[in-house]
Amino acid sequence: MREQNHSNIETYGGKWFDFNAPDPATVDITDIAKALSRLCRYSGNCSRFYSVGEHSCLCSGIAHLDGHDMRVRLACLLHDTPEAYTADIPGPVKKYLLQYTNALSELEDRIYDVILEGLGLAGCLFGLDDIVHEIDQKAFAYEELYLMNSRGEWLPDDWPGKGNDYDIVSIGYTPNTAYRTFLDNYEYFREELKI
Numbered sequence: 001m002r003e004q005n006h007s008n009i010e011t012y013g014g015k016w017f018d019f020n021a022p023d024p025a026t027v028d029i030t031d032i033a034k035a036l037s038r039l040c041r042y043s044g045n046c047s048r049f050y051s052v053g054e055h056s057c058l059c060s061g062i063a064h065l066d067g068h069d070m071r072v073r074l075a076c077l078l079h080d081t082p083e084a085y086t087a088d089i090p091g092p093v094k095k096y097l098l099q100y101t102n103a104l105s106e107l108e109d110r111i112y113d114v115i116l117e118g119l120g121l122a123g124c125l126f127g128l129d130d131i132v133h134e135i136d137q138k139a140f141a142y143e144e145l146y147l148m149n150s151r152g153e154w155l156p157d158d159w160p161g162k163g164n165d166y167d168i169v170s171i172g173y174t175p176n177t178a179y180r181t182f183l184d185n186y187e188y189f190r191e192e193l194k195i
Contacts (some may be wrong), residue, residue: 007019007020007021008020009028010029010179011028011031011035012031012034012035013028013030013031015028015165017085019085019107019111020077020112020190021069022110022114023114023118024114024115024117024118025118026118027114027115027117027119028116028118029119029183029186030183031084032081032084032115033053033179033182033183033186035083035084035085036051036052036053036056036080036081036083036084036178036179036182037052037053037054037173037175037176037179037182038051038053038175038180039051039052039053039083039084039087039088040052040088041055041066041088041143042090042143042147042148043088043090046143046147046148047146047147047148047149048147048172049175050106050143050147051173051178052080052083052088053173053175053178053179053181053182054173054181055080056076056077056078056079056080056081056182056190057077057173057178057181057185058118058139058142058143058166059076059077059117059132059135059136059139060073060074060077060185061077062076062135062138062139062142062166063076063131063165065166066135067189068131068135070189070192070193071124071125071128071140071193072131072132072135073129073185073189074121074124074125074186074189074190074193075125075128075131075132076132076135076136077114077182077185077186077189078115078119078125078186079132079136080110081111081112081115081139082107082108082111082115086104086107086108086110086111089104091173120125120195121195124193124195134160135160137159137161138160138161138164139161140161141155141159141160141161141162141163141164142161142164142165142166145163145165
């Protein structure tokens with residue numbers, strides 16, 4: 001049994017994930033799905049509990065509605081997987097930190113690469129960052145519309161997806177539903193892509 005130290009955390013499934021030397025062998029999709037289903041977005045300042053896991057499923061659903069292929073849909077599902085280890089850090093905090101250091105972005109990128117390698121997806125989702133970012137922005141606008149008091153009215157008129165009602169996700173998953181839906185989607189995409 002490995003002891004906890006200052007550079008690792010124990011996952012839901014009992015593995016040790018070391019931030020100084022992340023090992024693909026410690027990556028488990030069940031750990032990721034469980035953690036993401038329990039992390040609330042918006043620092044918990046939304047109208048109800050809304051998990052990163054549900055957000056990931058929403059992004060994948062928007063990609064489907066936009067006519068993107070399975071690879072893009074899988075990339076959307078997995079885009080926030082580093083947060084299973086780092087937790088969800090609000091965008092404004094990330095921007096504030098970027099004024100002083102790139103360490104957080106570099107850590108998230110490194111963890112994402114390790115996750116893809118651990119899941120046997122290294123190189124499979126290359127070149128999709130811009131598409132995933134746009135879909136993430138559309139999901140943000142949808143979430144603002146349904147989960148925040150401002151209803152996203154503060155977003156610029158040209159914000160991707162502003163005012164769209166995708167009517168594809170309940171915006172009401174329990175952590176268990178988010179966990180199961182995330183895993184079901186992941187398994188479906190893997191099977192369809194034959195990875």
